[in-house]
Amino acid sequence: SGMSKEERILDWVKQHAVVGDPQSVVDAMDVYSRQKEWSMHVGDIKGVIVDKVMEEVKPQILLELGTYCGYSAVRMAHLLPPGGHLFTIEFNESFATIAQQVIEVAGLRDKISILKGPSQEIIPQLKKKYEINSVDMVFLDHWKSRYLPDTKLLEENGIIRKGTVLLADNVICPGAPDFLEYVRNSKRYECTTYPVENIRVNDALEKAVFLG
Ligand SMILES: Nc1ncnc2c1ncn2[C@@H]1O[C@H](/C=C/CNC(=O)c2cc([N+](=O)[O-])cc(O)c2O)[C@@H](O)[C@H]1O
Numbered sequence: 678s679g680m681s682k683e684e685r686i687l688d689w690v691k692q693h694a695v696v697g698d699p700q701s702v703v704d705a706m707d708v709y710s711r712q713k714e715w716s717m718h719v720g721d722i723k724g725v726i727v728d729k730v731m732e733e734v735k736p737q738i739l740l741e742l743g744t745y746c747g748y749s750a751v752r753m754a755h756l757l758p759p760g761g762h763l764f765t766i767e768f769n770e771s772f773a774t775i776a777q778q779v780i781e782v783a784g785l786r787d788k789i790s791i792l793k794g795p796s797q798e799i800i801p802q803l804k805k806k807y808e809i810n811s812v813d814m815v816f817l818d819h820w821k822s823r824y825l826p827d828t829k830l831l832e833e834n835g836i837i838r839k840g841t842v843l844l845a846d847n848v849i850c851p852g853a854p855d856f857l858e859y860v861r862n863s864k865r866y867e868c869t870t871y872p873v874e875n876i877r878v879n880d881a882l883e884k885a886v887f888l889g
């Protein structure tokens with residue numbers, strides 16, 4: 678059967694990152710993706726935009742949809758303000774297990790909680806089960822067809838409040854056209870697009886600030 682790609686990524690991180698050094702974990706995953714096997718992390722070029730939004734928002738409570746191997750979880754949690762916490766939702770058990778170990782190598786286990794299950798089930802539980810009143814920022818990077826329904830779930834469940842920042846990866850490639858159309862045409866969001874001409878594909882991140 679052999680190792681999965683995700684197991685190979687974890688193995689590379691264990692061999693090339695410095696334990697307790699989140700930047701070395703991010704760098705190792707970027708090198709692996711560039712030199713060995715491309716993987717669907719937000720990556721180093723778009724990651725700079727994620728960093729910028731993190732510095733701007735300084736979220737105390739950050740929600741991520743789609744952990745995968747934990748690249749963006751480590752990259753963002755490293756930039757959380759003191760006392761800040763990242764809740765990241767992942768429904769694939771093996772990816773969640775890989776991500777947990779990547780997060781341990783980074784030394785960020787106290788700053789990140791992986792919530793295992795489908796976002797459409799977990800979002801309605803955030804208040805009662807996870808005692809999350811509202812979140813300051815959401816990073817959307819899971820199945821692109823889930824961006825819009827989950828945004829509506831976040832609204833309906835009162836998880837986002839006036840000023841909460843949604844940051845969505847891949848709004849051009851693979852694309853989330855229904856999400857884009859919704860936030861851009863809705864009076865309840867203030868949108869900014871961050872286009873990137875990547876080496877591989879042209880893509881963009883969309884920042885949509887909820888106006889309440
Ligand atoms: N409803 C749900 N609840 C919880 N976890 C869920 C979920 N839906 C998906 N996930 C998880 O989120 C990740 C999916 C990412 C899809 N990205 C992508 O498909 C993707 C593709 C390219 N690309 O092809 O260039 C580039 C990118 O940056 C990409 O993010 C996986 O770890 C998957 O298990």
Ligand SMILES: [Mg+2]
Pocket residue numbers: 717718719818846847
């Ligand atoms: Mg992505």
